[in-house]
Amino acid sequence: MPPPPSQTPPHAYALSTVQPPSSLPSYSPTKPEDNGYVAAVPVAAGAGAGPGAVLGSQYPQREPWAQRQGTLGCTTLVFVLSTIIAILAATVVGLAAGTGIEAHRASQALASLAELRANPPTPSASASATPTAAPSFASIDNNCSVQPDTVTGTMYTSFQLLGEQTFTIHCNKDTQGAPLMSLFTANFDACMDTCSAYSKGLHHIFNVTNTNTTCGGVSFVPLWTNKANATAGKAPGNCYVKPSPLATSNLTTVTISTEVHAAILS
Known part of the structure; x- marks a missing residue:
């Protein structure tokens, strides 16, 4: 009498060959505050398994949200580069503002110098030590200088x-x-x-x-x-x-x- 054909025991699971049916919903992370973990996708049942059958409580574990996303919801590299770009932008703005102020001061100094050259101050008679010759001394020398x-x-x-x-x-x-x-x-x-x-x-x-x-x-x-x-x-x-x-x-x-x-x- 020939041996009975080999049969897969009921409720067995083929974990390595069976793909999840297309009808199953795709799970995605919910919120970062949900205990730091995201929902897991159930493994589909093998041949003969009932719909929606899962490996008991065996859900694939994924890494915490903070470990996958880095700092503030983005990768660490992106965060560092963003910080550097922000610092450089602030520095450029500061240099531009400082350069503008100094340029304005230089412009004012040049304008003042031009005004000074165009209208030099007249020294007072009391401050001048340069001898000045009077055109005539007649009023103080009894007209000796003219007659x-x-x-x-x-x-x-x-x-x-x-x-x-x-x-x-x-x-x-x-x-x-x-x-x-x-x-x-x-x-x-x-x-x-x-x-x-x-x-x-x-x-x-x-x-x-x-x-x-x-x-x-x-x-x-x-x-x-x-x-x-x-x-x-x-x-x-x-x-x-x-x-x-x-x-x-x-x-x-x-x-x-x-x-x-x-x-x-x-």
Whole structure:
């Protein structure tokens, strides 16, 4: 009697050859918070198995959501690259903003420099040390600078309270000898008044009369009335008080490069 044909025991499962029927639904991950795992697809039953039969409780296990997806729902590589790109973008924006600010400042500086070149500041007269020559000294030298021949030989009487001394004017002449003192006066007349004041004051103080206490005449330099000009000429004043006695024969020709006028006590 031939052996009975080989039969597959009922309820057996062919795990290696049977494919899931097309009618079974496809499972997909639900939510990351579902205990960190996703639903498993049941293994189809083999020949003779009832529909929907499964391997008891044997479900394929899959890796946790966080392990498969990396950081924040994406792969670690994508996250790192995204972070680097964000940092580079912020750096570029910052550099662009800084460059724009510096460019604006540079533009303002160039505009200010151009304005300064177009409209240079005018130095004040008090701050300038450059000597300036007056066009005419007539107002301070009794017209000696414009009419020397006419003015030479004229007389001037000093202030009443200073003794009313009389002086003879000589334009474009200088007196000889070292001065008793030098000072700045407003004009030629004030220089001659100083000569009288010198003699009157020293006679009152010392009660003696000699060449050191008596003024015999003056030399007046109009240019040095301006202190900037005096500084350039290293002059300690524009009025030089000379000792007595002085005479017309004592006058000399001017040897400096500006006008000098003399007056001697008559």
